[in-house]
Amino acid sequence: MIHFLYFDPGLGAMVIQAIVAAVAGVLLFSKNLMYKIKVFLRVSKPEDDVFDDIDVKESDIESKSNSDKQ
Amino acid sequence: MTSNNRHSSSFRDPSGFIFIDQGLVKRSISPLYFEQYNALKSTGFFKKLHNAGLLISHEELLASNDEVIIQPEQISFINYPYEWSFGQYKEAALLTLKIQKFALENGFSLKDASAFNVTFHKGKMVFIDTLSFDFYQENSPWRAYKQFITHFLGPLLLAKYNGLDSLKLMNSFIDGVPIKMLSSMLPFKTKLNPFLYSNIHLLTKFEDKHNEDYKGESKASHLSKKAQLNIIKGLYDFIKKMSLKSTSEWGNYYDKTNYANGAFDQKAEIIDGWIKQLGAKTVIDIGGNDGTFVRKINQELQEALVCDIDYNAVNANHILVKKNKETFMLPFVFDVLNPSANIGFNNKERDSFLKRIKAYAPDVTMALAFIHHMTLSGNIPFEMSAEFFSSFSKHLVIEFPQRTDSWVQRLLNTKGEFKGHFDFYNINNFESCYAKYFILVEKVAIDNSERVMYVYKAL
Numbered sequence: 013m014i015h016f017l018y019f020d021p022g023l024g025a026m027v028i029q030a031i032v033a034a035v036a037g038v039l040l041f042s043k044n045l046m047y048k049i050k051v052f053l054r055v056s057k058p059e060d061d062v063f064d065d066i067d068v069k070e071s072d073i074e075s076k077s078n079s080d081k082q
Numbered sequence: 083m084t085s086n087n088r089h090s091s092s093f094r095d096p097s098g099f100i101f102i103d104q105g106l107v108k109r110s111i112s113p114l115y116f117e118q119y120n121a122l123k124s125t126g127f128f129k130k131l132h133n134a135g136l137l138i139s140h141e142e143l144l145a146s147n148d149e150v151i152i153q154p155e156q157i158s159f160i161n162y163p164y165e166w167s168f169g170q171y172k173e174a175a176l177l178t179l180k181i182q183k184f185a186l187e188n189g190f191s192l193k194d195a196s197a198f199n200v201t202f203h204k205g206k207m208v209f210i211d212t213l214s215f216d217f218y219q220e221n222s223p224w225r226a227y228k229q230f231i232t233h234f235l236g237p238l239l240l241a242k243y244n245g246l247d248s249l250k251l252m253n254s255f256i257d258g259v260p261i262k263m264l265s266s267m268l269p270f271k272t273k274l275n276p277f278l279y280s281n282i283h284l285l286t287k288f289e290d291k292h293n294e295d296y297k298g299e300s301k302a303s304h305l306s307k308k309a310q311l312n313i314i315k316g317l318y319d320f321i322k323k324m325s326l327k328s329t330s331e332w333g334n335y336y337d338k339t340n341y342a343n344g345a346f347d348q349k350a351e352i353i354d355g356w357i358k359q360l361g362a363k364t365v366i367d368i369g370g371n372d373g374t375f376v377r378k379i380n381q382e383l384q385e386a387l388v389c390d391i392d393y394n395a396v397n398a399n400h401i402l403v404k405k406n407k408e409t410f411m412l413p414f415v416f417d418v419l420n421p422s423a424n425i426g427f428n429n430k431e432r433d434s435f436l437k438r439i440k441a442y443a444p445d446v447t448m449a450l451a452f453i454h455h456m457t458l459s460g461n462i463p464f465e466m467s468a469e470f471f472s473s474f475s476k477h478l479v480i481e482f483p484q485r486t487d488s489w490v491q492r493l494l495n496t497k498g499e500f501k502g503h504f505d506f507y508n509i510n511n512f513e514s515c516y517a518k519y520f521i522l523v524e525k526v527a528i529d530n531s532e533r534v535m536y537v538y539k540a541l
Contacts, residue, residue: 024289025228030304032281033305035280067180068134068184
């Protein structure tokens with residue numbers, strides 16, 4: 013681990029992450045629950061979005077070795 | 083090979099630095115970072131990110147005991163956070179989070195989350211700082227969390243609540259918008275949202291409380307990997323859903339301009355013919371709105387930089403790039419009256435627009451329905467605009483709306499009693515001033531309109 017600080021990560025910012033994570037955990041849990049209820053009630057709308065999902069897809073990582081080089 | 087020509091922007095991270103060797107950008111890696119570099123290489127982590135198109139690819143040129151040199155894929159036109167539209171900014175933020183999640187899953191972590199680590203290249207945001215990865219230490223919080231907030235979430239929130247021009251703040255605060263300022267600028271209702279309260283307002287309070295701990299007495303904090311992933315996922319979900327309400331003054335621009343349909347098509351045909359005649363591969367369209375006229379060019383372009391002062395037009399262009407999966411189009415925000423300057427340490431960290439565009443030297447500059455705004459709203463004399471256009475590319479395709487054009491009349495009328503000072507705005511003056519910097523190649527009047535198209539070659 014590179015210890016030297018070439019920028020200040022902020023002490024408060026390091027301490028607070030436990031709280032931020034807890035809040036995020038509750039929000040993610042409740043959103044998942046809402047989503048499941050909506051799917052069950054069939055009121056979920058299909059997403060129309062140009063942005064990707066957070067997960068890097070396996071299919072993206074494999075094989076297409078040089079396709080993005082030109 | 084010795085790498086002593088260190089690039090002036092590359093000093094923050096001691097792991098290595100960028101240098102220019104015979105016009106090519108290369109990266110020297112210091113022995114301090116060998117352990118990380120070798121692990122990133124041997125575990126296939128770099129390769130996976132390259133394949134997924136998330137991280138700029140590179141090849142290793144040299145590996146000695148003192149230095150490793152890699153050469154990344156060259157980026158034709160680096161663009162900066164203060165030149166991105168809202169959607170581009172969002173894409174950069176999401177990319178950074180996506181990479182951090184992937185890194186965590188593979189035993190690494192981003193040691194910084196600067197918005198300058200990302201640039202728009204070949205139709206998407208790509209991470210360009212290859213040395214930003216470090217080993218993940220079990221149960222340690224994310225060192226770059228605060229940086230992510232001040233570089234990404236903060237500016238996006240300011241853009242949403244305080245207007246899109248807030249995105250320009252990154253021009254003044256290249257280390258991120260100060261958290262206290264951020265918190266004070268956001269409306270009260272953001273304190274009622276648990277996500278925003280914890281990520282912005284509570285963070286500000288904690289930072290305030292701990293900033294006098296010069297001795298580093300605060301005990302090291304712990305955070306499980308699962309908890310950190312919750313932070314990352316929470317940020318990702320929130321940012322992905324962020325949207326704007328405002329509409330563009332140019333959004334329906336092409337509906338309210340003075341073209342009969344035929345004139346619009348004729349203009350597109352003239353441009354297409356000239357691009358073909360000149361064999362142009364790279365263009366910059368200044369005031370290019372959402373890229374409409376560049377998309378009407380039938381010749382195959384290697385790259386088209388399309389810039390506009392209007393955030394919404396650039397955003398619309400960005401959405402089209404994503405939907406059409408275009409790789410040649412590079413939209414960015416640009417104000418001709420105040421182009422991005424040289425900023426940062428020694429005024430050399432981030433290059434000005436002019437420095438970058440001169441190095442890029444596009445084959446053709448397009449300025450369509452632009453000169454009347456530049457001359458009449460910006461008060462830039464013809465001679466000065468001619469000099470500007472002639473300074474970075476060989477050819478200029480420019481449209482001149484005559485005095486009788488209704489847009490020109492509208493702009494002149496806003497001058498009120500000073501209208502007389504703008505009598506110089508006429509086609510003869512335009513031609514004689516531009517003749518000082520260019521040779522006229524061809525000139526065509528657009529039928530049924532008050533507009534004339536010119537193609538010029540710089541002297």
